[in-house]
Amino acid sequence: MTTLLGENCGVFGIYSRRNCVHDIYNGLDFLQHRGQEYCGIATFGDRLHQVTHHGKVANSFTAQELDYLQGRWGIGHVSLKERQPMNWQARVGEISLAFSGNIINADALIQEMKNQGHAFYRGYNIEVIARIIMEAENIVSGISMLPQKLKGAYTLVILTGEGIYATRDSCGFRPLILGQDGERYAVSSESRALQNMDMDIVRDVKPGETVMINRDGFQTVKQFPSPRKAHCAFEWAYTASIDSLVDGLYVQEARNNLGRALARRDREEKDMAADIVAPVPMSGIGHAGGYHLGSAIPYQEVFLYNRYADRSYTQSSQPAREKMAKRKLSILPYAVAGKSIALCDDSIVRGTQIMNKVWDLKKAGAKAVHVRIACPPLMYPCDFGISTRSEDELMARRFYPAGNILSLEDLRALESWTAAQIGADSVKYNSVDSFVSALGIPDRDLCLKCFNGVSPLA
Ligand code: SF4
Numbered sequence: 001m002t003t004l005l006g007e008n009c010g011v012f013g014i015y016s017r018r019n020c021v022h023d024i025y026n027g028l029d030f031l032q033h034r035g036q037e038y039c040g041i042a043t044f045g046d047r048l049h050q051v052t053h054h055g056k057v058a059n060s061f062t063a064q065e066l067d068y069l070q071g072r073w074g075i076g077h078v079s080l081k082e083r084q085p086m087n088w089q090a091r092v093g094e095i096s097l098a099f100s101g102n103i104i105n106a107d108a109l110i111q112e113m114k115n116q117g118h119a120f121y122r123g124y125n126i127e128v129i130a131r132i133i134m135e136a137e138n139i140v141s142g143i144s145m146l147p148q149k150l151k152g153a154y155t156l157v158i159l160t161g162e163g164i165y166a167t168r169d170s171c172g173f174r175p176l177i178l179g180q181d182g183e184r185y186a187v188s189s190e191s192r193a194l195q196n197m198d199m200d201i202v203r204d205v206k207p208g209e210t211v212m213i214n215r216d217g218f219q220t221v222k223q224f225p226s227p228r229k230a231h232c233a234f235e236w237a238y239t240a241s242i243d244s245l246v247d248g249l250y251v252q253e254a255r256n257n258l259g260r261a262l263a264r265r266d267r268e269e270k271d272m273a274a275d276i277v278a279p280v281p282m283s284g285i286g287h288a289g290g291y292h293l294g295s296a297i298p299y300q301e302v303f304l305y306n307r308y309a310d311r312s313y314t315q316s317s318q319p320a321r322e323k324m325a326k327r328k329l330s331i332l333p334y335a336v337a338g339k340s341i342a343l344c345d346d347s348i349v350r351g352t353q354i355m356n357k358v359w360d361l362k363k364a365g366a367k368a369v370h371v372r373i374a375c376p377p378l379m380y381p382c383d384f385g386i387s388t389r390s391e392d393e394l395m396a397r398r399f400y401p402a403g404n405i406l407s408l409e410d411l412r413a414l415e416s417w418t419a420a421q422i423g424a425d426s427v428k429y430n431s432v433d434s435f436v437s438a439l440g441i442p443d444r445d446l447c448l449k450c451f452n453g454v455s456p457l458a
Helices: 021-030 063-068 106-115 125-134 139-149 191-195 233-239 251-268 285-295 318-328 352-363 395-399 408-422 432-439
Strands: 009-016 038-044 048-054 073-079 086-090 093-103 152-159 164-168 177-180 184-188 200-204 209-214 217-223 276-279 303-305 329-331 340-345 368-373 426-429
Touching: 009 021, 009 093, 009 152, 009 164, 009 209, 021 038, 021 063, 021 073, 021 184, 021 191, 038 093, 038 152, 048 063, 048 093, 073 093, 073 152, 073 164, 086 125, 093 125, 106 125, 125 139, 125 152, 139 152, 139 164, 139 217, 177 191, 177 217, 184 191, 184 209, 191 200, 233 251, 233 432, 251 285, 251 340, 251 368, 251 426, 251 432, 276 285, 285 340, 329 352, 340 352, 352 368, 352 408, 368 408, 395 408, 408 426
Parallel strands: 276 340, 340 368, 368 426
Antiparallel strands: 009 073, 009 184, 038 048, 038 073, 086 093, 093 152, 152 164, 164 209, 177 184, 177 200, 209 217, 303 329
16 A cells, blocks of 8 residues: 655745845744644845755754845745755756645656656655756746646745746645735745734635746736636645635634534534533644534633644654654643543544543543544545545544445444544544535535545546
């Protein structure tokens, strides 16, 4: 079974009337939840400067490096998988690239390019993209080649001597948004970086669009047709920060609606036995808030979140994830003892973490734990840049090894089995239909592949 451990990452770019390196630093810090293994900044001053690190933004860059990186425009990257931005010298000039997503046909393209005599440093997706762009007459023609050559998901920022190009694949898998104030024009994987830097949100980069960012602001330099949108549904349920606005929908609103949908089902099934509703922090918070609003059951925290621990999901190895999960949450015993708890979380991947949480709550005296999961069961790995697990690691695939598209009866059977596996008194997921309806976005505009196995690129 192939492990499809794609990268999970964020990009940022800014053109400013003053030195921008601290803005890039801050922007990346606000995107840190999108990947914590590597970070990097590239700027254009008298020439192109770049520094990358293994580590998080706040712990990595020294004052000397930030001084070295002075410039008025630049880009940055946070990642789970590799160091970016990457710099290149070519006939299109000196450029630096940072990318978020996953190129499914990268191996085939690398082989083709090797056969033509090209060398690769490590065979990263970003190298393939850079080679395609660098072979063109100019950057815009290079970017114009990407939709023909690449199969997959990409958002890309390209730093040049003239400014920054920001582009998004024609399906718009990963988010990319523009913001500005009186003296800065910026692009970011998520709006929170812009909002928290006191910039106004301008708009999303459209699927298939390339925007030039320079002293004149934002100009669309290319717009490819978008045969269909395929915004990653998982962004709203888990990946994006709850204070972000993604493709016109606030993440908090989406999570509240997903929690309300779970509460509605419990109400309809007359299954509202919980004394309190509680989140698994942090990603369960919006869902639990929605469940509370939809059920009128009191909201009560039962875990204390250790803000100094990383998100376990984006740790790159299983032992690291388990160690981090243990450090991440501690029980609030006063809130738990004698209570029946509706425990809300975004998704179940392997099942080990939610099982440990149920165990911890019962050990602390919970009368019952009813697990409520905002996402439908994860049945398939992601091909488009989110670090979900391989098929044989997904808990739901242990029950349905063939990867069924689940009927409601299948879902009920899986829920009962999952409850027994993790020691919960009950488990309920949103179905794909209730998930889509809670987002309020037509399913033709979403990628739902990790739930239903249907690739938007098929
Ligand atoms: S497969 Fe899932 S995680 Fe990947 S882009 Fe599609 S919805 Fe998002």
